[in-house]
Amino acid sequence: FFLAAFWPGSSIDKARLISMRALLQRTRRAQTVAHRCRSVTGPSRALAATQRRTTLRSAILRRTAALRRTSTDATPKKEKPPSFHSEKGGVVENMKTSATRNAETLPALNDLVGLAGFGLITVQWLMDDVLVLRSFGLASCASMIIFNLCRKPPVMLPVYFNVLFIAVNGYFVARIMDERRDIELCGDAAALWDTALSDSGLPRKGVQLLVEAGDLVLLQPGEIRSREGAPRRNRVAIILEGSVSVDLSGEHLADIPVGDCVGEFGYVNKRGIDDPVEHVSTSCGGSAACRLISWDYEELDAHVASRPDAKRALEHFFAKKLLEKLEHMNEMHVHD
Structure with a gap:
């Protein structure tokens, strides 16, 4: 067309050439629009298919959730209590x-x-x-x-x-x-409470435990408890009944009455460690039998180690009896 337009002696005029150009442009424009429509129609169909699949999947999920809720309502699940260290509710x-x-x-x-x-x-x-x-x-x-x-x-x-x-x-x-706590004592515990420890500050329960930790000793009249010069027994005793006679080198020194004790000086000073022999003889004096509650030094220490009130009461009791014996000895020396 361009050649015809500028070729000398051509029979095609310029108006016809312009109309042909316009027709060609409209044709190209129509082809472009058709191509664009085809490019849009393909993804639209894929999108529609995807939407249909999504809708179907959502319906299935809703149906499954409804079935689960129905089963949960039928059998209620027991809630687990919050743990001690849980973040919420603990x-x-x-x-x-x-x-x-x-x-x-x-x-x-x-x-x-x-x-x-x-x-x-x-x-x-x-x-x-x-x-x-x-x-x-x-x-x-x-x-x-x-x-x-x-x-x-x-x-x-x-x-x-x-x-x-x-x-x-x-x-x-x-x-x-x-x-x-205050309890009712009986037997040896009642005798120990009445004769020796009623004013010591030790409660009745402590007296009961003290008797259970000791050994009951029965002496017939004249029976020897400890002999002078013999190995030390390392025992302390409280007299519950009768009296104990104390002799030194065959000479009678004193009679220890009910409620008093023997061996307390050795217990307080732990004389058994450095002084292994007895210095006096003790025996059951009088015509009646003697009854004593006796403890080994180490066993008594172990008993009062975890009971400060019992330890304090016994130390006070032994110190009081030692003081009374010293005063009695001083009076005897003064009279002599």
């Missing part, structure tokens, strides 16, 4: 949450509780009575738990250890109270 988590809330509202009171706890820790070591000391320990541990829980953030490690201390102190407090 005991520790609830303690921390409550402690944080309290710390925000009562900071001044928390400081006073902490100060009281430290004060109780100091005061408890000034107590002589073990029961009072452990009771102060319980109170101080409880106050320190409150103090550490109400801090922001809460400090849990001291809380755990103070709970452990409360358990230990609570056990020993219960044990001491059980030993100090």
